[in-house]
Amino acid sequence: xILPGLTRWVVRHxxxxxLGWAVLTVAGALAxxxxxxxxxxxxxxxxxxxxxxxxxxxxxxxxxxxAADPLVLTVTLPTPITVEDVRPELxxxxxxxxxxAGATRVISYPSTGDRGLVSDxxxxxxxxxxxxxxxxxxxxxxxxAALGPALPEIRVAGVPLGLTGTDALFVSSSDSSxxxxxxETLIAGVAALVIxxxxxxxxxxxxxxxxxIIAILVTFLSVWGLTAVxxxxxxxxxxxxxxxxxxxxxxxLLITTRWREERAAGLDNESAIERAMTTAxxxxxxSGVTVAVALAAMVVLPxxxxxxxxxxxxxxxxxxxxxxxxxxxxxxxxxxxxxxxxGLRRRQRQRADAIENRGWLAWSRAVVRHPVLSTVVAAAVLxxxxxxxxxxxxxxxxxxxxxxxxxxxxxLDTLVAAGIGPGVLSPEYVLVNDASGDPQQVAAQARAVPGxxxxxxxxxxxxxxxGTSLVVVLPDQPAATDAGRASRTQVRAAVAARPGxxxxxxxxxxxxxxxxxxxxxxxxxxxxxxITLVLLVRAFRSVVxxxxxxxxxxxSVAATFGLLVLTWQWGYLSxxxxxxxxxxxxxxxVPVMVFAFLFGLSLDYEVFILARVxxxxxxxxxxxxAAVLxxxxxGRLVTSAALILFFAFVSLAxxxxxxxxxxxxxxxxxxxxxxxxxxxLLVPALVVLFGRWNWWLPPWLARVxxxxxxxxxxARA
Numbered sequence: 001x002i003l004p005g006l007t008r009w010v011v012r013h014x015x016x017x018x019l020g021w022a023v024l025t026v027a028g029a030l031a032x033x034x035x036x037x038x039x040x041x042x043x044x045x046x047x048x049x050x051x052x053x054x055x056x057x058x059x060x061x062x063x064x065x066x067a068a069d070p071l072v073l074t075v076t077l078p079t080p081i082t083v084e085d086v087r088p089e090l091x092x093x094x095x096x097x098x099x100x101a102g103a104t105r106v107i108s109y110p111s112t113g114d115r116g117l118v119s120d121x122x123x124x125x126x127x128x129x130x131x132x133x134x135x136x137x138x139x140x141x142x143x144x145a146a147l148g149p150a151l152p153e154i155r156v157a158g159v160p161l162g163l164t165g166t167d168a169l170f171v172s173s174s175d176s177s178x179x180x181x182x183x184e185t186l187i188a189g190v191a192a193l194v195i196x197x198x199x200x201x202x203x204x205x206x207x208x209x210x211x212x213i214i215a216i217l218v219t220f221l222s223v224w225g226l227t228a229v230x231x232x233x234x235x236x237x238x239x240x241x242x243x244x245x246x247x248x249x250x251x252x253l254l255i256t257t258r259w260r261e262e263r264a265a266g267l268d269n270e271s272a273i274e275r276a277m278t279t280a281x282x283x284x285x286x287s288g289v290t291v292a293v294a295l296a297a298m299v300v301l302p303x304x305x306x307x308x309x310x311x312x313x314x315x316x317x318x319x320x321x322x323x324x325x326x327x328x329x330x331x332x333x334x335x336x337x338x339x340x341x342x343g344l345r346r347r348q349r350q351r352a353d354a355i356e357n358r359g360w361l362a363w364s365r366a367v368v369r370h371p372v373l374s375t376v377v378a379a380a381v382l383x384x385x386x387x388x389x390x391x392x393x394x395x396x397x398x399x400x401x402x403x404x405x406x407x408x409x410x411x412l413d414t415l416v417a418a419g420i421g422p423g424v425l426s427p428e429y430v431l432v433n434d435a436s437g438d439p440q441q442v443a444a445q446a447r448a449v450p451g452x453x454x455x456x457x458x459x460x461x462x463x464x465x466x467g468t469s470l471v472v473v474l475p476d477q478p479a480a481t482d483a484g485r486a487s488r489t490q491v492r493a494a495v496a497a498r499p500g501x502x503x504x505x506x507x508x509x510x511x512x513x514x515x516x517x518x519x520x521x522x523x524x525x526x527x528x529x530x531i532t533l534v535l536l537v538r539a540f541r542s543v544v545x546x547x548x549x550x551x552x553x554x555x556s557v558a559a560t561f562g563l564l565v566l567t568w569q570w571g572y573l574s575x576x577x578x579x580x581x582x583x584x585x586x587x588x589x590v591p592v593m594v595f596a597f598l599f600g601l602s603l604d605y606e607v608f609i610l611a612r613v614x615x616x617x618x619x620x621x622x623x624x625x626a627a628v629l630x631x632x633x634x635g636r637l638v639t640s641a642a643l644i645l646f647f648a649f650v651s652l653a654x655x656x657x658x659x660x661x662x663x664x665x666x667x668x669x670x671x672x673x674x675x676x677x678x679x680x681l682l683v684p685a686l687v688v689l690f691g692r693w694n695w696w697l698p699p700w701l702a703r704v705x706x707x708x709x710x711x712x713x714x715a716r717a
Contacts, residue, residue: 003278003281003282004277007273007325007329010330011333014334017326017330018330018331021218021323021326025214025217025218028216028221032217035223035227036234038228038232039232039237040233041137045231045304046513050508051505051509054502054508057431057468057502058431061468062130063104065105065130065133065429066429066504066509067506067509068138068506069166069167069425069426069427070140070425071103071131071144071168072128072164072411072425073129073163074125074126074162074411074414075160075161075162076123077124077157078157079123083123085157087109089156090109091111093155093161094106094108094127097147098129100147101147103130104130104132105463107128108125109127111460112456112458114454116453116455119418121418124414124418128472129143138166138171143167144168144171163407164408164411169402173402173406173658189209189245191644191648192209193205193209195640196640199640203339204260204339207328207332208248209249211249211251211327212244212245212249212252212320214248214323214327215316215319216244216248218319218323219315220237226315230307231304232311236313238660239309239597240312242649242652243313244316246601246645247288247316247601249644250644251323252323252324252328255284259273259276259336261633262275263340269332273332276332277329279611281324281325282611283607283611284324285325286535286536286539286611287321287604287608288320291317291600291603291604292318294528294532294596294599294603295313295314295316295600296311297527297596298524298593300527302517303513305589306589306593309596359636363632367627367680367684367685367688368627368628368685371684372689374681378678385562386555388562388570389558389565391565391569392561392591393569394510395478395480395584395585396426396480396507396587397584397585397586398581400413400416400422401571401580401583401658404578404580405579421475421477423474423477423481423484424454424476425478426479426507427472427473428472428492428507429470429473429504430495430501431470431501431502431503431504432457433467434467436500437469445494449491451475452476452491455471456471478584479585480584510588513588514588517589517592528599532603533550537705537707539611541614544696545610545614545687549606552686553603553674554599556673556678557595557598557599560594560598560666560674561591561594563669564594568582569586571583586662587659590666593663594667594670597667604641606679608637608638609638612629612630612634613627613629613684614626623691623694626687630684630687631680631683635680639680641675642671645668646668650668652664652667653668
């Protein structure tokens with residue numbers, strides 16, 4: 001066995017091991033800032049995809065537009081004044097705002113005469129501004145900052161211009177108060193420390209926190225090296241800080257708790273360390289590898305930023321495991337007994353058979369006595385949550401969901417109140433080759449599609465460059481709605497049939513993303529499931545336990561997606577908690593990242609519980625007793641670990657920005673759901689119902705997978 005031998009070596013060489021990790025920690029601390037600075041803001045690179053390539057050509061030829069939605073100026077004139085009454089004044093005001101923003105191209109009613117840019121009553125109008133795009137995200141942030149103080153002074157008929165648009169709404173949301181990465185990690189760390197103090201009741205509570213800090217810093221050191229060979233998304237910093245905090249603490253908590261249990265049962269310190277590493281350390285190893293496999297699956301997706309997320313993400317559990325199986329035994333051998341002196345005396349006063357938490361012992365006995373009822377209740381809860389998944393939509397969230405208040409939201413509300421749909425904030429673009437296409441004909445064809453408010457082929461030379469013309473198509477409704485989706489689909493079909501035309505815009509690029517990622521989803525999912533099954537069969541020495549673990553994990557993830565739909569897409573929780581209206585859709589990258597992280601993280605708890613159930617069965621030969629003891633001896637641990645991760649993601653959900661909130665709440669709610677309904681109720685109930693089939697492993701499969709019976713641990717006193 002590798003872990004017992006490794007543990008003995010670490011304990012013998014504890015000084016050099018601790019010193020080596022100390023050096024790596026210092027190097028990691030120095031690497032945090034350069035690693036974050038080297039990360040990229042690019043979310044959208046999709047090389048070879050038609051919408052992305054068209055957007056890149058638009059950006060190269062025109063310097064803006066494409067995947068970057070324009071800034072939108074708005075004004076509502078006082079009754080009875082209409083846009084016709086103040087057309088010269090309106091034109092001058094828009095031109096002045098365009099100069100402030102540095103816009104090189106403008107679409108407005110005064111410049112085009114298109115009534116699609118005016119409300120039916122003639123009092124409200126909007127104009128599209130295209131400043132030079134910055135390489136950072138959002139691309140028009142500097143123009144938004146410049147326009148903010150200038151617009152109150154730019155008036156038409158005494159009314160100031162308003163500013164909205166995707167970037168303006170995002171900046172407004174980001175300007176809201178919210179913690180940064182350091183503050184989020186500190187909030188999560190304080191919550192974790194409180195939970196650990198309650199669990200350990202001694203200074204030993206500091207050890208998992210210290211190990212988590214070390215794992216996070218060393219992971220940043222590796223991520224810095226990774227940035228030298230590939231682009232790494234800025235989101236990785238949040239995942240390293242918060243997921244690393246939760247996972248590293250989980251692993252240290254599991255091993256340290258088992259070490260305390262073995263010492264209380266009479267083993268000397270070194271024997272207790274070896275026993276804890278042989279049992280809990282093995283569970284940590286397989287759990288960490290499983291999490292890494294789930295994250296590494298993103299590497300095969302044809303999306304650069306997701307591949308970088310996969311590379312960066314798999315480092316988190318691997319370093320957490322490495323710290324747990326090397327540094328933790330060295331620390332327990334060096335200072336563990338002194339830190340836990342008070343806790344050891346308290347536990348030694350207990351009866352030898354009273355190690356289990358009484359509450360969890362009572363709970364597990366109740367579940368084992370009523371396995372059918374427990375299964376039905378858990379299945380009913382999960383089934384209700386899975387149902388909304390049928391309504392899940394991928395796409396850009398509704399503009400109103402991007403900011404709950406502020407000037408940008410007020411300007412958007414003005415447009416909607418005037419009968420102008422929010423879909424105009426995200427235009428489609430048709431890039432027309434002048435040698436083979438007529439932009440006016442393209443505009444007329446797009447304008448004829450139901451749900452298209454305007455299609456404009458401007459005569460301005462700024463809209464004709466390098467032998468191409470750019471046609472702006474303005475849908476009335478966002479792509480997240482049925483009407484918006486239908487109108488955009490018809491426009492794309494019409495454009496595709498015309499020679500010399502290509503379609504761009506954020507909607508077209510989003511469709512490319514869905515095709516690229518979710519088109520290969522069955523292959524990626526199959527790969528994750530296959531590798532996970534192999535690892536779990538080896539960990540549990542059982543085919544049935546491994547299959548159940550994967551099946552329950554998929555069910556748990558599906559239920560989490562249902563929660564996402566209820567919480568955000570339909571707005572049942574987002575509105576009362578954050579004041580954010582229903583998004584109508586989930587951003588394309590959110591579900592794939594939620595699956596990758598949640599599949600691995602939630603499987604942690606199944607491994608922790610079932611590994612202990614397997615161990616108790618090996619010791620007693622009774623499936624029912626194994627289920628009772630397995631849950632009783634891990635229930636408090638799993639709940640504490642889940643709460644630590646939950647608070648980590650709650651702190652991330654406090655970050656401004658709707659998309660990050662969606663991602664964070666998905667992981668937080670998913671972890672909580674999994675640790676309660678699935679692991680505490682459904683897992684032990686199914687173990688009882690499957691009986692002796694839980695332990696089935698064909699001899700030939702055991703030989704193929706090199707499954708071996710575990711070596712006996714040190715004898716307890």
